[in-house]
Amino acid sequence: MFVVVGVSGGIAAYKTVHLVRRLIADGHEVHVVPTDDALRFVGLTTWEAISRSPVTTSVHDDVATVRHVSLGQRADLVIVAPATANTLAKMAAGLAGDLLGTTLLATTAPVVVAPAMHTEMWRHPATAANVATLRERGVAVVGPDDGPLTGGDSGPGRMSEPDAIADAAYAAAAGEPTGDLAGLRVVVTAGGTREPIDPVRYLGNRSSGRQGAALAAAAADRGADVTLIACNIDASVLAEMPRGVSVARAGTALELRDATRAAASGADVVVMAAAVADYRPAEVAEGKVTKEEAGDRLTLVLVENPDIVAGLAADRAEGQMIVAFAAETASGDDLLARARRKRERKGVDLLVVNRVGWERGFDVPDNRVTVIDRTGEPVAEAEGPKRTVADAIWRAVRDARA
């Protein structure tokens, strides 16, 4: 293949040297296009020596061969590693101020980016919007990983390892889904059930479905084939679902059970993020319950709903992974002890514990969770925007399946 490797100005550029070596070792023709800033980290001589081809950053070099577009036209695959926040922004805007910019605009080849930056920059809404735009255009995004960053910081933002980038790039070039969940069928339930009392009233809960929706979007971005079963989720929350997510709807716990059972057959992973009513009214009134009939005291008789996730876990096929959520108002050791009992009771592989309260967990953009596995030990902790938490949960699922 004719592979263009764009390099932007981040310290992770040193790891891209290994990426280029791997591509050369695999028998590809590689042309490196660094930005001027990238050359402050790794010099031109290194890129030329390692890629065995001439390297320039300028659209004014080699004009006779119309280099500013010819690299992009000839490319079978374009990789940008590291992709800094600045380069992602330029790509999203379609800026063509340097050779990398013109190459990216001139190519119709698959494009793979490996972001690298500090966690704050990665989480910034501007970066998130740029990455979403690029994904929408079909750009494959590899990483970033969660780990040590420059200067002693640690968190999501570390560039993926060269082999992971190469593998994802080859998959993209072959038209296959990329990402660490590629090829997996995933079911996510989200939102809260509503149990009717009469034609106009229901028993519900405060779940907005945002965490579940973020889980579905993150799984699709990581290459999974996703079914999202949405329980009473606002259309605005569902509006931003990426391609690769098919949405089904359920209203009550019994509807959710049936929809989830159907979707779970053949799925590799089921994540029950929906808040399910534990009880439903024993009888649904035909007409509106009125004060005239009920007087100053109304008694509702409730019956228990089936435990959907426990049922799924009991009936699961070999190799299927079941993940439950636990909304808890307890804290500290008590929280973990309750979570362990709940995981055992439900028989699930992973339990995502999140603390909820009057001001916590619901209708707020951020969340904080601990994931425990079958041993009862915490295997992941995450805090921040619900999308960040979603990515951490999928990393824990991926690792638990390995």
Ligand code: CTP
């Ligand atoms: N769940 C379920 N079916 C139910 C109730 C809950 O599948 N009838 C699932 C939820 O989707 C979640 C997990 O079980 O993944 C834990 O829900 P939670 O409300 O925290 O637990 P409960 O079993 O209801 O226990 P309790 O409310 O007593 O803490």
